[in-house]
Amino acid sequence: MIRRHPWLSILAVLVLIALGWGWTNRADLQAFPSIIGAYSAKEYCSCRYVMNNPPNYCEGYINQYIPLSELLDDQASKRVTARGLGSTQTAQWQGQRQGCQLLAQPAATPDS
C-alpha cells in the first residue's frame, strides 16, 4: 500500500494527525467561534456603558482581525449583541457597580 500509493499514504497520515489534534482540542475548537461575538459584545458594552465612551470610539476599540457580521447596540436597555463566525452573543449592563455581563442566551435581533 505504502509503496504503491506513497502520496495517498502521506495524506492518510496527515488526515489522521489532524483528526487526532482536533479530538484533543475539541473543547477549544468548539468554543472558538463564540470568542469574537462574546469579546465584542462584552467589551463594547463596557466601553459604552461603564467607561461612557462614544459609540465610534467603542467600535474601533473592539475591532479584531476577525470581522463581525453584526453589532447591535440597544441603547434603551443598554444591551449589546454581536455576531461573528456564525455565533451571536449578548452582553447586558447590570447596574452602576456591576457593569456588563455576558448573557447565557443571545438577545433576539430584528433580523434573526
Add this chain to the structure above:
Amino acid sequence: MRIPLFPRLTLALALALPCSAVLAAERWPDPHWSAAPASTSAAITALEDYAFPVRDDEARKGVRTDALLVIRDGQIIYERYAGPTTATTPHLTWSMSKSLMASVLGVAYGEGRFKLDAPVAAYYAPMAEHPGIKMGHLFNWASGLAWQEGYEYAPLKSSVVAMLYTRGRTDMAAFAAQTPADAEPGQRFRYSSGDSNILAAALKNIVGVKAYADYPWTALFEPLGITSAVWETDTSGTFVGSSNAYMTARDLARIGLLMERRGRWHDQQLLPDAWVTFNLTPFAGYQADAEKPDGAVPGAQWWLNSAAPTGSKPWPDAPDDTFAALGHWGQGMYVMPEEKLVVVRYGDDRDGSYKHNELLKRVTAAFGPGVKP
C-alpha cells in the same frame, strides 16, 4: 497627684507638637485631591513627548496614553487625559484588578478571616481536587496549575480567553479550578488569571455570601473615598478579580497612596503592615523568563522592580523600591515610596510599543528627587 502648671503645659506641648507636625506634613485626598501642578520644564516636555505622541486611533498604533496622573506626597502635581478618557472616566484596569483584589483580600486578612498557609479548599470547595495548593501560592501565581495565559494573539489555546468569554464565563473560578496541575504548588511562577479568580471566589466564603457583593466597597473603596469603582462579575456573582475592575485615575491613585503609606489611611491601618510586606516580597521561586528579560518580578499580586531574583532590575531607570499594578494594553500604576510618588497610567496600546521603564525614566527625571516642587 497635682502636677504644677508649667510642667503640665510642657507635657501637653510635647505630646501635641509631633502630632500636629505629622498632620501638617501629611496630605490625604479627603474628600478630594488637592493639586499643586508642577511648573513646566524640559523634563515634563520630554515625558509628554513619550506619553502623548500624535494619537493614531485609526490604526491603533504606537503609544496611546489615556490618562497620566502623578501624585507626590498626597497631592496632584501632574494630570493629563487623552482620547475619550477624562478625569471622570472609570477606566478599565485589566490585570491591575489583581492588585486591587489583593488589597480587598488584605482587609479581610487584617480582620483575621483567612490564613495564607491554609489550603485554598478550606475556603473554596472546587479546589478539593488540589489539596496541596495554599492561599499564599495563589497570591504568588504559583499554584502549579497548567494555565495558558495568552490573549488575542493565541485565542484557541488561551485559558484566559476561554475563562472570560466562552467556556469559563458562567463560573470563572470553577473553570480555573478544573485546570490540571503540572508542577508542585509553591515552586514555580506562572502568571495566571485563573489563580487570581480562584482568590476572588475564595473571598465569597471568607466574608460570607451576604457581605460579598458589597465587600470591595465596604472594606476598601468607601474608607478610601473611592466613588467611581465598577467591578464586573461572572454569572455566578464572583468578581472578575483578574480583569474587570474600573475606576477613575484619581480613584486608583488612592489605592497607590494607601500602598505607599504601607496600608495606613489617616490613622487607620486598613491593610496590616505585614500584608504589604507580603505583597512586596519577591516570590522566592521566581526565575526570569529568558524570552522576557524585562519582565517585572512577581510579589503577591503586585509587580516589583527587584534585582534580588535575577541580578538586574526589570526597570533600571526607576528606583529600586518601585512596585506596580500592571494590566493589558499598557495599564500601569507605579508606586515609588522613597520618592513619595504614585503614577497612574491608563492606555489603549495595542502593539506593545509602550515600555514601563521609558515612562518611569522620564517621570523620575521630571518629578523625582532633586526636582523642586
